Amino acid sequence: MMEWFAENPVLSGIIKAVVLFAVPMQIVPGLIYFERRICAWIQDRKGPNRVGPIGALQPLADVVKLLMKEDIAPKGVDRAIYVLAPALVFIPSMLAFAIVPVGMDLQVFNPNSGVIFAITIGSFAVYGLSFGGWASNNKYSLLGGLRSSAQMISYEAALFLALMSALMMAGTVDLNVVVRDQIAHGWNIWRQPVGAVLFLVASFAETNRLPFDLAECESELIGGYHTEYTSMKFAMFFLGEYIAMITMSALMVTLFLGGWSMPTFLLTIVHDWFGVAISFDQVTLGTMFWSIVFFSAKTSALLFLFIWVRWTLPRFRYDQLMRLGWKVMIPVALANLAITATVIVLMED
C-alpha cells in the first residue's frame, strides 16, 4: 500500500487532499459540540442534552438550522465584499492545514518553503474579518474589523518570532525534518519553553479566541464583524474560526510537541498493550497509523486547552491587548531569538 502511494503521486495527492480537507471539516461540528459540553461542565451546567443520546446529535441539528435559516442582508451593505468576506476567513485556514504533517511524512504537499507557506496563507484570514466588518455597514462591525486587523498584525510578529525559535533548533523550514529533529533531541517545548509559550499565546490572538476575541466582543460590539451575518455566511465565519483553531493546534503540535512522534517510554507502553513495535526509522502502514493516532491525540489535547482557556479567562481590554503584544511578547520573543542564536553558534564551535 505504501508502495502504491509512492508510485502514483498524482492519484495519492488527490486522495490526500480530499481526505485532509474532509477530516477537519467533519471535526468542526464535533468540536462545537464538545466546546458546548465542556463549557457547560466548567460552568456547572448541563449543556446540550436533548437531541440524541447525551445531546450528541446537537451539531447535526445546528447545521440543519444554519442551512434552513433565511439569508438576510441588511440595507446598505456592500454586496460584493459582504459575500466574499466569509470565504476569505475560511479558505486561508483550510489551505494552511495542507502542509501540516498529520502522520509520518503525510501531508498534502511539502513545498521547499515549508512552514513559510502556512504562515503566509494563514495571514490572509484577517482580510475576511476586516472586509466583513467594513461591508456590513454597521459601526459595531466596523469596530470589530478594525480591531481584528490591528490585533492580527501585532500578534503575527510575535507568532513568527516564536516560530523562528523552533525552526532554528532544527535549522530548516521542512516540518518533517523539524519533527525528526525533535525525535533525536527531545521536544522543542523543553528546549524552547519561552518560544512555546509565546507561540501558544499568539495563536490564541491569531484565531480570535478568548481572552483575545476583541473582534467579536459581544458585550461591547454585539458580535463584532459577524453581527450582520446570518445562515450559511455566519456558519462560514464560525467554520473558519474552528478550522483556524485546528490548524494552529496542529502547527503548535508539530513545532513544539514532537508532531507525529512519541517519546520512547510511551512507545514501550504501546508495545506492551497492543503488541506493536513502532520505530520511526521507516514508513510502514503500522507506523503511519500510530503516528496519526499520536498526532491526533496531541492536537485534541491542545484543542481542549483552547476551549478550557476560553471558558476560564476573562477578556482583555483593548489597550491591555496591545500593550501585551508590543511591550511584552515581541521584546521577549526577540530576546529569546537572540539567545537561541548565540547558544547555537557557541555550541557549534
Added chain:
Amino acid sequence: MEEFLKHSLFGLSGLLGVVCAVLVVTRKNPIYSALFLIVLLGTIAIDFFLLQAEFLGFMQLLVYAGAIMVLFLFVIMLINPRGDSLPDEGGATDRWVAFGVALLIFSLLFTAIAKSPRLKEFDSFPGMAAVPETVMGTPARTADHGSLTAFGYEMFTTHLFVFELTSILVLSAIVGAVHLSLRPRRRKREETEAALDSSHGREEHAHV
C-alpha cells in the same frame, strides 16, 4: 506540456495583474482599490513562483499582501469614506498629468528592458519560465535556485552590505515613528504636571 502550462499561467496572471492595476486606479471606493491591489500583489507572487523564486514569492505575499495591505486597510477603514464623504478625485488637468507621468515611466522601462544586453540570452520573452543556464557568463541558476537556503546565503554574503544598510534605514524609520508617537504624550504629561504643581501650590497657600 509543462512549458505550455507555465506560459499560459504567466499570461493569465499577467492579464489579471494588468486588469487589477487599472481597477486599483479607477475604483472610486478606496476599499475596492485596496482589494484589487491585494490581488495584483498576488499575481506578482505567481510570477515569482514561475521564475522558481519560491521564497521571494512567499515573501511578496507575506510582507506586501499579508502585512502592509492590512495596515492600508486599517487606515482606510478608520477614515471609512462612504458615498458622499468620498474625497474629490481631482480635475481633468490632474488626470492628464498622471497619464503623462505613467506614459513616461512605461516608455522608460520598456526601452531599458528592450535595450538590455541580457535580453538576447533568454530564449523566449523575459519573465517566462525559461531561464537560461548562464547569464553573462555566470550560472543563472543553481540546483536550489530560489530556495530559502540559496536566498539567505546570497543575502548574507554577496549583498551583506546593502542588507545591513537597509536594516539601518528601517531602524531609523522605527525610531522616528516612536519619537513622533511619544511627543504629544510627553507634552500632555508636562501640562498635567504643571497644572498639578500650581494647584498644589494653591493648596499650601490655603493651609497657611
